[in-house]
Every structure is written in C-alpha cells, then in structure tokens.
Amino acid sequence: MKLFLIAALLAVAAAAPSSYKTEEKKYEKDYKYPEIVVTSQSDERNLDGSSQWNYAQSDYATRAESQAQKKFVVTKVDDYGKETKEEVYGNTNQGSSYWVSPEGEKFTLTWVADDAGFQPKGAHLPVAPVHVYELPVAPVHEYELPVAPVHEYELPVAPALPYSRTGLGISYIQTNRPTTTMKLFIIAAVLAVAAAAPSSYKPYEKTYEKDYKYPEIVVTGQSDERNLDGSSRWNYAQSDYATREETQEQKKFVVTKVDDYGKETKEEVYGNTNKGSSYWVSPEGEKFTLTWAADDAGFQPAGAHLPVAPVHVYELPVAPVHEYELPVAPVHEYELPVAPVHIPFNGKGYKIY
Numbered sequence: 001m002k003l004f005l006i007a008a009l010l011a012v013a014a015a016a017p018s019s020y021k022t023e024e025k026k027y028e029k030d031y032k033y034p035e036i037v038v039t040s041q042s043d044e045r046n047l048d049g050s051s052q053w054n055y056a057q058s059d060y061a062t063r064a065e066s067q068a069q070k071k072f073v074v075t076k077v078d079d080y081g082k083e084t085k086e087e088v089y090g091n092t093n094q095g096s097s098y099w100v101s102p103e104g105e106k107f108t109l110t111w112v113a114d115d116a117g118f119q120p121k122g123a124h125l126p127v128a129p130v131h132v133y134e135l136p137v138a139p140v141h142e143y144e145l146p147v148a149p150v151h152e153y154e155l156p157v158a159p160a161l162p163y164s165r166t167g168l169g170i171s172y173i174q175t176n177r178p179t180t181t182m183k184l185f186i187i188a189a190v191l192a193v194a195a196a197a198p199s200s201y202k203p204y205e206k207t208y209e210k211d212y213k214y215p216e217i218v219v220t221g222q223s224d225e226r227n228l229d230g231s232s233r234w235n236y237a238q239s240d241y242a243t244r245e246e247t248q249e250q251k252k253f254v255v256t257k258v259d260d261y262g263k264e265t266k267e268e269v270y271g272n273t274n275k276g277s278s279y280w281v282s283p284e285g286e287k288f289t290l291t292w293a294a295d296d297a298g299f300q301p302a303g304a305h306l307p308v309a310p311v312h313v314y315e316l317p318v319a320p321v322h323e324y325e326l327p328v329a330p331v332h333e334y335e336l337p338v339a340p341v342h343i344p345f346n347g348k349g350y351k352i353y
Contacts, residue, residue, distance in 0.1 A: 034058075049091075065095030072115055083226050090115070136215055154183065215239075230272075246276030253296050271296070 041055035054064035070092045077083050092114040100106050109122040222236035235245035251273045257265050273295040281287050290303040 036061075049089075059100065061097075061099040063095065063097045065093060067091050067093050070114065082228075084228070154187070217242075230270075240281065242278075242280040244276065244278045246274060248272050248274050251295065 035058075037058045039056050039058055041053070043051075043053040045051045049069035050067060052064075052066040054062070056062045068091070069089050072088050072090050074086055074088055075083050076086055092112075094110075094112045096108065096110040098106070098108050107122065107124055109120060109125075111118065111120040113119070217238050217240045220237050220239050222234075224232075224234040226232045230250040231248060233245075233247045235243070237243045249272070250270050253269050253271050255267055255269055257267055259265070273293075275291075275293040277289065277291040279287070279289050288303065288305050290301060290306075292299065292301040294300070
C-alpha cells in the first residue's frame, strides 16, 4: 500500500506542468535597467583660458575633453570690398568618448576642433569611397608619309659646232642638229604628263565629332592676392594646359575737366591699370597666346592670331608749279618841256623863242 501511494505521488508530480522559465535577455520598452551613476569626474579651469574635464560612469562610459587658447589670423572685408588681416584669439578643443551599446558593442570616438574645422575619428564612422578613374589615352594614328616622286630625265647637252682653223682665225661650220631639239621636246612632254597626273595621296584629316566626350577639365592650380595699396594679382591653370594671369595696380592720372562756362582745369585722380596674359590650345591642337594691357591709353591686346590692320601707303600729291612771267612796268619816254626864254625886242617888248 505504501509503494502504491509513492508511485501515485511520483506520477502526479511528473504530469504537473513546470512553472520554471529560462532567463532570456531582452530589451523591452518598460524594462528597468540598473541605475547609471557617475563614478568619477574632474573639472579644471586655468587663468590662461585653457581647461580640461572628464568623467566616468558605472556603465563603463567615459568622456574627456581639453580646451586651449590659440591665435588666429582672419581676413575681414569692409563695405567697400577692402580686405584687412587681423589677429584674433579662439578656442581649440580635443577630446575622446567611450561607451558600450545595449547590444554589447564597444565604441571609441576622438575629435579635434580648430581652425581646420571639426575632425572626428572612429572605427565606426563611415569612410567616403575612393573612385579610381582610368585616364583616357590619346589615340595614335599611324599613317605612311607620302614619298615625293623622282623624275629621271636626261639633261640636254649643248650642241658642239664643228669648226676649221684658218689663217684668219676660227670659222664655224653650221650644221643641222635635229636630235637635241627632239630630246628637249620629249622631256617637256614627259614633265607635262607628270604634272597633269592626279595624285592619289590624301592628307590625314583630324575630325571632331559632335557626340565625342572630352575628358573633364579641372583646375590644377590657382592663387589670388589682394594688397592694401589697391594692387592685386591672380592666376589659375587647368588640366587642359590653359592658363590665365592678371595684375592690377593703382596709378595717378591727370584729367581735364570743363565747367559750365567752358573753362578747363587739370585734376589728379587715381585709377586702375591692368595687364595680363592667357594661353590655350584649340580642339584642333592650335596654340594661342594673348597678352594685354589696359591703362589711360586704352585696351591694348597683342597676339599672333589677332588680325592686323592693312597699311595703306598713299602718295602725297605734289602742288603744281605755275611759271608766270612777271610783267615789266612800261617805260614812258616823255620829252621834257623847255622853259621859254624872254629876250627884249627893240626896247618895246619881248620876243619869245
């Protein structure tokens, strides 16, 4: 009877459902995590503006940061576009953080913040992909250069005239030489046929198609300098070998001003003078260079590709020479009158002769 009771109790115990549940680590919304407390911390402030502080928590998270004063040179621009350099003081920071995620993953982050910007570093931060492009290779065109034709012809020989020596000297005997004339005629005919024959050589023509994709052009170098005296200088260069540079300076000019009454006055003013140069290569491979100057004499470009105004040479007219015979004053010959002579006549009067 005892054995029967013991067996019945064991059967009942084996058949009863178990209330034990295995422990599963879950992160539920309402789960109450252990309270996180600060285990250590420090904070130091110095008279020179520097500081450093750190703390550590019970969940193994830590953070440390330091700050220092640094002198920077900044560029300020006023309302007129004038740039000035100025020294200012600013903060530079650097620090680090460490923490463990709820999934148990460990993270470390370090950073620096200064005039170069915010620079974080960490194994978990994404890295920008690196694109390696294969540069295009210019095609090589191989073609056979034409060979100039070689014309072989017999040079004409001057005819030799027979002669006989006499006592008076040398006398030549005239003879007919049709062979030399015929040779010259044949040579002229061969040269005419060779010149008239069409040439089969065609020069290579480099074509530029509309849909051809040229390599991307990028800026390989550049500079820009602005000075307090108003002068400036800038330049740049591109991957297609194109370059440009330009300089500007302040110059004193004397200008003439006319008032409402037409009176002219001289006045000194300041203005800009510019000069520069450009270089580029056309799609056909032709190289161009352009230089210029701009001042009180106007814009003055120079380059081998620029058109040149034709020079007209005029012959100045010559004033005609008129030869006149000067008139001669007429000569009038007059017989001068003779004064009368009075002679007494018989004492009674005078007789005039």
